[in-house]
Amino acid sequence: MKRITFSIIAAGLVAGFATIGPQSASPVQAQGMSCDDINPMLEARSGLVERINALGTEDVDPRQACPIFRELVANGEEVMGFVEENQAWCQIPQSFVDGFTQDHEQVTGVRDQACQAAAEINRLENQARQEQEEGQLGGPGLTGRFPMPQGAL
Template structure:
């Protein structure tokens, strides 16, 4: 027993079809759900390359040594590490709930990111001071030459008849 309702366009719609359409919609959504879950799982797995990149940068920093580290390469590596950390913090902020990232891990990443920022600022400040001192020393050496070789200890002997 179908009850029919006429829509303003004149097309008749059977109320019994509504439950069938709901089932079709549910099946369609069910077919799409694995695709969405798969895409969102891929989002969670996309943190892997970030962590691998971070590990490589840390290994490069460790290879610089622990004492008397030249701040110039350290500054460069710490800039990369800070950029990686910002990307990681942003990822965690956007996906922590969906990817079920533990709060303590997220907190540790944020604290590490802040520490790296401080270390980068210090290393880059010292690197800039070293670069400035070297530039000033070069300029001073060039300006003190008075037309000769300066204090290099090298005095060319004129060739030919005197």
């Protein structure tokens, strides 16, 4: 089974900026808008990073990693949307925005690699299974048993 290696890059941003909030209360917050709305998104992100870290750093099966990275990218898009709409109001530091944007781009690249590798593994396994069923492997196929040819050598 083909496996690939991943490095996890998101944990530092999640840990470093777990709480972002306004410097003072305002009437707008009383109307329902809260700068603390980003916190559940960052907590979810932290949980996703923990799930990825639980897969290990070597011989990670991309079929396990791909769906988690998809969730992590979706979470990143949600956080980025919040930041774009509320950066000034919530006084979110530009350094956070820059770091998160860079992290999101890297995570998106890793997601693409993991999902492409997972698709390739599935394609190759399906192809091998199909060839075995059709008898195109010259023997019993994936079982590893191949008869010795009979006759003069």
